[in-house]
Amino acid sequence: MRYLRAAFARIAGLFTGHRADADLRDELQSHLDMETAENIRRGMDPDEARRQAKVASGGLTQAAEAVHDQRGLPWIESMVADTRYALRALRHSPGFTAVVVLTLALGIGANTAIFSVVRGVLLKPLPHRDGDRLIYLRHSTDRPGGANIGFSVPEVRDFRQGVPALGGIAEYSSWSGILRGDDDAVRVSVGLVTGNFFEVMGLSPVLGRLTLPRDDGPGVPPVMVLTHAYWKRRFGGDSGIVGQQVRLDGAAVTVIGVVEPAPWFPDRVDALLNMVFSPHHLSAFMVEGRTHRMTEMIARLAPGASVEQATTQVAAVYARMQDAFKEAYDPGSHYRVAVVPFKEVLGERARLTLWLLMGAAAFVLIIAAANVANLTLMRGVRREHELVVRAALGAGVARLRRMLLAENLVLTLLGAVAGVLIAVGGMGLLVALAERYSPRAGEIRLDAQVLGFALVLSVVVALLLSFVAALPQEGTFASWIAAGGRRLAGGRRKQRLQRALVVAQIAVSVVLLAGAGLLTRTMIQLANVDTGLVTEEVLTMQVPLVTPAQLMSDPSADATAKARYERMRLEVMALPGVITVGLGSPMPLRRSDVRFDVKADGKALAPGEATPSAELRTANPEFFRAAGIPLLRGREFLTTDRTGSAPVVIVNQTLADRLFPGEDALGKQIAWTGDVLRFTPISGDWRTIVGIVGNTQDGGLDAKPGLVVFMPFAQMLVLGGGLVIRAESNAERLVPAATRIVRSIAPTAPIENVLTVSQIKDQSVSPRRLNAALISSLGILAVLIAAVGIAGVLAFSVSARTQEIGIRMSLGADPGRVQRMILREGGVLLALGLALGVAGAFFAARVIQGLLFGVAPHDPATFIGVAVLMAAIGTVACWIPALRAARIDPAITMRTS
Amino acid sequence: MAEKLDVQQGTLALMILKTLEVLGPLHGYGVARRIEETSNNRLTLNYGTLYPALLKLEQEGFVTAEWRPSENNRRAKFYTLTAAGRKQLARETREWHQTADLIAAFLAPRRGGETP
Secondary structure, three states: OHHHHHHHHHHHHHHOHHHHHHHHHHHHHHHHHHHHHHHHHOOOOHHHHHHHHHHHHOOHHHHHHHHHHHHOOHHHHHHHHHHHHHHHHHHHOHHHHHHHHHHHHHHHHHHHHHHHHHHHHHHOOOOOOOHHHEEEEEEEOOOOOOOOOOEOHHHHHHHHHHOOOEEEEEEEEEEEEEEEOOOOEEEEEEEEEOOOHHHHHOOOEEEEOOOOHHHOOOOOOOEEEEOHHHHHHHHOOOHHHOOOEEEEOOEEEEEEEEEOOOOOOOOOOOEEEEHHHOHHHHOHHHHHOOOOOOEEEEEEEOOOOOHHHHHHHHHHHHHHHHHHOHHHOOHHHOOEEEEEEHHHHHHHHHHHHHHHHHHHHHHHHHHHHHHHHHHHHHHHHHOHHHHHHHHHOOOOHHHHHHHHHHHHHHHHHHHHHHHHHHHHHHHHHHHHHHHHHOOOHHHOOOOHHHHHHHHHHHHHHHHHHHHHOOOOOOOOHHHHHHOOOOOOOOOHHHHHHHHHHHHHHHHHHHHHHHHHHHHHHHHHHHHOOOOOOOOOOEEEEEOOOOOHHHHHHOOHHHHHHHHHHHHHHHHHHOOOOEEEEEEEEOOOOOOOOOEEEEEEOOOOOOOOOOOOEEEEEEEOOOHHHHHOOOEEEEOOOOOOOOOOOOOEEEEEHHHHHHHOOOOOOOOOEEEEEOHHHHHOOOOOOOEEEEEEEOOOOOOOOOOOOOOEEEEEHHHOOOOOOEEEEEEOOOHHHHHHHHHHHHHHHOOOOOOEEEEEHHHHHHHHHHHHHHHHHHHHHHHHHHHHHHHHHHHHHHHHHHHHOHHHHHHHHHOOOOHHHHHHHHHHHHHHHHHHHHHHHHHHHHHHHHHOHHHOOOOOOOOHHHHHHHHHHHHHHHHHHHHHHHHHHHOOOHHHHHHHO | OOOOEOOOOOHHHHHHHHHHHHHOOEEHHHHHHHHHHHOOOOEOOOHHHHHHHHHHHHHOOOEEEEEEEOOOOOEEEEEEEOHHHHHHHHHHHHHHHHHHHHHHHHHOOOOOOOOO
């Protein structure tokens, strides 16, 4: 209380200075008068009385000063004075100020922006209640596409019974359906979930209710919970949607609520439904089939349980399972279950890229700070005179240090403000980048904590800068003053520090450049990957006419849909500029979700060998020619390959090599196999291979091509479908006309992924391009800053050595020799920096190996290129001060010294 | 002649409060004279010590200050003890006695030996 009161009084004292000073003067004067009067009364003469009184006072000015300090907060006052002085000093050197603020702004801006992404995507607690207790279980195998295979319902049941460390286990199953609107139809990505899903996830509704255990099982109405983003996007945030019915895959579903914003995994879903929506999910196939793995498991740790306990218990239950059902876990595939905190799963794709960016940004800040330190050092030398004078006038070392700190704080805070503005500008780009890697991109904010981060950064940089400048040590003032304030042009220690900073700058720049080089090469390699298609003038459009659910309930829908596809094909074919049109599913260069085990006639698996699995695709006779997929051997499909005729397939090169190594696959028989077939309308009949086509990059440009089996469009149920339109030129031009035709034939069907092959390719390359572009711009920034740094330090060295150079020249050194001398000085720094940088880059490259494609982490071409580039830029940076040195006129320097 | 002492940190506030308690409202000069006299002129107070201490007591709410005519019709700033100041004086007096006893006990010769 007493301290609080005193503190308030002192803060108030900051503002009442003038009146209080006058008051104090009166008070001290009255004291002096009383004492003088007393002295006179004792018999002194008036002059002596006044003199004695003054002696006893101990100095009025000192007293006023002491009271003044007690009245206010002296450190704030001196801070204010220092800041005012700093602003004045910086106004006097606008060039220095501008360079420093801009350099720091770039460094702090890059760090702030990237930190906001790292925080939003990786660090921030999940929006879910107790989000750090959420666990994701990942089931994987070594087989292609086996990174995350999901669980079957019996497996989930076993875990639910056998793992007490998991308090609640929710099931989630991906599904995609067609949502009919009033005048359109769109594909929605939905999750089918158990009633406990939201309880386990720890999510609350913003509107209506979420699914509950009573929504489980058969015999309940299908209900839908909208995700927040989809509710905003599709329904414009209309709260009247709750309680209404929508039509999904032709069935009526009631919207019961909207869930709060949250990241979704593994898919970005639009809505969540109870399981009853899909009869298949409640069928015996699904509920009893141990290999029918369509379910993701998300669990919440039981109170008091740890991830380690959960891991141990899950492993024990899983081992028992594998023991009891040997046929469901073929040992060659290495089935395994990982227990991963949900937050980590959400961040895992983004982690490496983001930390890489954060590291690069930190490097840029280091280089920037080093540069500013160098500038400050040089300026410090020029200010030595001023500092000595101030010291002589009674400013203590601490006070001088505070003065420098105030100046540096002004600089870094200005830099931070400009940096935050830069960050705001760059956020859009970074969020776009993060969206490709993380479902949490929506959580990226430039909030108080991020701004706090920028503030802390700038204060730390200011502190560091204030301590690199050498101050006169206590006790050495005398020698400084004795030197008459003569310029002590950069002592050896200081020059060494400057040089070390330049070497560090070059080294760090080389590391950044090498990273940028490797990522750029990756991007170029990727863009040059052969898609497997012989032409890029191809337009694809996916038009799903029927859903699997509709096919099951109405067998005639298949024939109707095929007829409509054929009409579309013929009408589009008639458009001018169209060479041919194919039908099939999915579109070329798109991954197929339909994948089954496959076996070859007369071939047994080697012991321990994993059963091969292949993508199932459909194609009509024109498909391969339209898509530009080369037919290597055999024939294309014919119109005679239809329902009722002999079952035939065309396979890709990879499948032929894998199933029939060293043989001719043509004419051989293969069949779909495995337990899962029972749940599908696809038969396990033997099918004859009539053709072999080239591999295509369906899983992305950086993926190894997998096994593919094409079935005739006519011999297979419609799995979806679309048009592959090959044009003479400029395929994109056909979009409006083709869309019009499709609309006229199927007015309510969604038209999806209308893309040319080059656009599809670009989708695969663009995240890498963004990556490479970001790192490259940071690298270029670093190199520029470093170049300015080396030039500045050499220029400073030249001006400090003007006299020496003048003497050398008057003793007969020619300008060329002087120039070489300065170049050599810079060259040593450059060489040292390059050597350190290349060594550092070797380490850094290993760290980012996972982001590279088609280029070795120690790619010699990149390393040599980077070293040459840096050397060239460094040499140019050295050249300018060297030239200046060579132009020194000895006569003038000798005269002025 | 008695050796001149500097005022010990912390004790000055106590002396000022006690002076104001004994003599009632008083100006800075009066306080200084009283302290010097009480100490038999072993303590001298210059302004730079006295006035910051008075200001501090005022900021803490233990004294109030106002301008008034003095005994010989000069104007002077008089300091008056507040209720809080009285309480603080009592507390500090108690603490001082305790400390003094403790130090005395600590420094007392163990075996009734020589006294300084």
